[in-house]
Amino acid sequence: MLELSHVHKVYRVGAFGGARLRAVRDVNLTVEPGEVVSLIGESGSGKSTIGKMVLGLTGVSSGQILFEGNDVSRIRGFSAKKEYYRRVQGVFQDPFSSFNPIFKADRVFEMIRSSYFPATSDADWRQKVLDAIGTVRLDPGNVLDKYPHQLSGGQLQRLLIARALLLDIKLLVADEIISMLDASTRIDVLNLLADLKERGLGILFVTHDLSLGNYVSDRSVILRKGAIAEMGPTRAVFENPMHPYSRHLLSCVPQLHRTWTEVDEELAANPPEDVVLPTVGEDDDSAPLTEVEKGHFVGIDQH
């Protein structure tokens, strides 16, 4: 459904855009219907840039992003873009910034109505909104007719997901949507994502939090400095990480049943020399992947 192939992103930075910053390097990945793929990386690793490119919010420097076989960068013109956003939507970290505090929160639904469903009757529209609110497990009585400040971050985040569901979306780009929520609301939103996946939605779940990636996703992609360090079925990546960077990241997650020393000793006893990482020349900006077991890939080692 979604396929990124050899995608690069270079930003022009500095005075007069004279310098170049390579944010995404030779990324290849796919998301299928009903699949949650986590894009996991530290701050600055290029996760959000990938999400933005998929959403057409910034262009690719080279490479291709295909959605249902169509090149996203070639979608031009108002009606083609509108059609794309009928199928692909994004939800971002800070739900509060998506709402105008002086309007009631459910006004966000009206924007979808005027753009996509202008001919729908009031009664049909209301039913559609109620269905979408039910799908995100909100009680309409608690959220409709309220101002944003009267709702929690989790409720607002679910309203934004409900808004996306009013459209016939196939792919949701969820960029750090859990980060600003408190622990009890987080689990509700994560469970909601699991429901959406069951309904056949593909989800690109962008997170800096390894444990969230592990919890929600079928496949995980670990990014480092814009390139894929490791990618594969989540269980394989988390239980049998092959790239030194993934091993390091996973060793940094506190494990309540083991001490730091134990984890360090275990890593030292299992050096990653068993895996031969792909290499590239100094001036080569490709980032090839090696398949170490079925569907499980490791990338170059970047220092």
Ligand SMILES: Nc1ncnc2c1ncn2[C@@H]1O[C@H](COP(=O)(O)OP(=O)(O)OP(=O)(O)O)[C@@H](O)[C@H]1O
């Ligand atoms: N519009 C932009 N112009 C110039 N540089 C940018 C722009 N957007 C992002 N960058 C740079 O590109 C790199 C990747 O940024 P990106 O936001 O994709 O990373 P991230 O992994 O999502 O990090 P975070 O979790 O902190 O948002 C960073 O070095 C960032 O400073």
